[in-house]
Amino acid sequence: MPERFQHVAVLKGGPGAEREVSLRSGAAVAAGLRDFGYRVDEVDVRRMDFTLPSHVEAVFPVLHGEFGEDGMVQRRLEELDLPYVGGRSWEMPRSFDKEISHALLAANGLPVAAHEMITRGRRPGLPLPVVLKAPRQGSSIGVEIVREAGQLDEALARTFVHGSRVLVEAYVPGRECTVGFLGRDPLPLIEIVPAAGAYDYHAKYERNDTRYLVPAPFPEAWVEKINALARRAYAVLGGRHLGRVDFRVTDDGQPVILELNPLPGFTATSLLPKAAAAAGMDFATLCARIMNMAESESECMETETTSP
Numbered sequence: 001m002p003e004r005f006q007h008v009a010v011l012k013g014g015p016g017a018e019r020e021v022s023l024r025s026g027a028a029v030a031a032g033l034r035d036f037g038y039r040v041d042e043v044d045v046r047r048m049d050f051t052l053p054s055h056v057e058a059v060f061p062v063l064h065g066e067f068g069e070d071g072m073v074q075r076r077l078e079e080l081d082l083p084y085v086g087g088r089s090w091e092m093p094r095s096f097d098k099e100i101s102h103a104l105l106a107a108n109g110l111p112v113a114a115h116e117m118i119t120r121g122r123r124p125g126l127p128l129p130v131v132l133k134a135p136r137q138g139s140s141i142g143v144e145i146v147r148e149a150g151q152l153d154e155a156l157a158r159t160f161v162h163g164s165r166v167l168v169e170a171y172v173p174g175r176e177c178t179v180g181f182l183g184r185d186p187l188p189l190i191e192i193v194p195a196a197g198a199y200d201y202h203a204k205y206e207r208n209d210t211r212y213l214v215p216a217p218f219p220e221a222w223v224e225k226i227n228a229l230a231r232r233a234y235a236v237l238g239g240r241h242l243g244r245v246d247f248r249v250t251d252d253g254q255p256v257i258l259e260l261n262p263l264p265g266f267t268a269t270s271l272l273p274k275a276a277a278a279a280g281m282d283f284a285t286l287c288a289r290i291m292n293m294a295e296s297e298s299e300c301m302e303t304e305t306t307s308p
Contacts, residue, residue: 001037003292005057005083008033011073013044016065017141017162025266026062032266032287033060048072058083058294060287062266065137069096069263083294087262091238095260098135098167101237108236110229111256113248114170120160123152129171134162145171172248172256177216179230180264180275181243182289186227187275191216212271214278222253233257241293244272 010033012026013019023044030040041053045063052059059082067073071092077084087095095101105112116125117135124130132155134142142162144155159166180187195209216223230245237260239245246258264272266287276286 002288005038005291005294007039007041007053007055007057008291008294009041009043009052009056009059011043011045011050011059011061011063011068013046014063014065014067015046016067017137018064021265021267022062022064022068025064025270028266028283029060029062029287032284033291035284036288038288038291045073048076050076052080052082056082058085058291060085060291060294061263064263064265065141070136071096078297081296083296085241085290085294087238087240088297091240092262095237095239095243095262096136098133098259099165101259102167104236105233105257108232110233110236111254112169113172113256113258116168118166118168119164123156124168126168126170128152131169131171132156132159133167133169134159135165135167137162147171172250174248174250177218177226177247177249178271178275179227179245179247180272181230181234181239181245182276182286183241183293184231184234186230187272188214188278189216189218189223189226190214190271190275190278191218192271210269212274214274218249219253222249222255225253226255229255229257233260238262242272242290 010026010030012022014022030042033040041056043050045067059077061068061073061084063073069092071089074089074092078089093100094104099117102112102115114126118124129147132144142159144159146152146155176192178190191213193211226247233245234243239260239262244261244264247255249255266273273283273286
């Protein structure tokens, strides 16, 4: 049964490119919370002037991309002084904007791929192969892997559809894995093995042939190193209550951090629920554990004031 709250709201949808994924994730979280005994209102957020039912005690944002992960919704909830799940308004941009997150990770001595930012009309200075990324998108939207010079112009054009700046990363060969977080604790490591090509939007949400190996079949020394780096990245980028740190791992076991997802997906193929299941936690319990962590801005300020 619910512990701190009885009637909660799940925010889903949003106006951005990840809207459909967010609608599916939000519906799943709402169902999980209801299974655990919560009364749940589902709110489809299309604009910043959204309203919440007056009886709502706390909020679980399941908004990916704009509004949900750039700090805007969090600022609104802070103004209402409602307890909510996830990072605070000034923490969210650290992970949402890849230009900011890469700078913070590198400044703190954490391993990221060689990278540069380019604007329209400029070409990458890094040698091929490279990965082009729209810096303010998720779910692999606006991501292009360029291996040959003849692919570059079209790939740049597709990526620039999502904004005026593009993050260019050196391609890191190897294996892909992710570390989910519940509170400050890492969950079992997952290796992601696409059936073909890259782990792109289609592999994540539209196909069922991607393999998820949990716990990842890595040497124990690799797992320890990845978990240690994930903890540091989670702290540096403002992770709170939940999150997921994604990596590429070279064949000799060197991890490279890709990003922190501060509000990861909760669809049928999403990684945080898979990791929780491997730790023995069913979906409803996972949603309830996260919901129970919700804090209001006044509660956070009181905690920070009284902390030694």
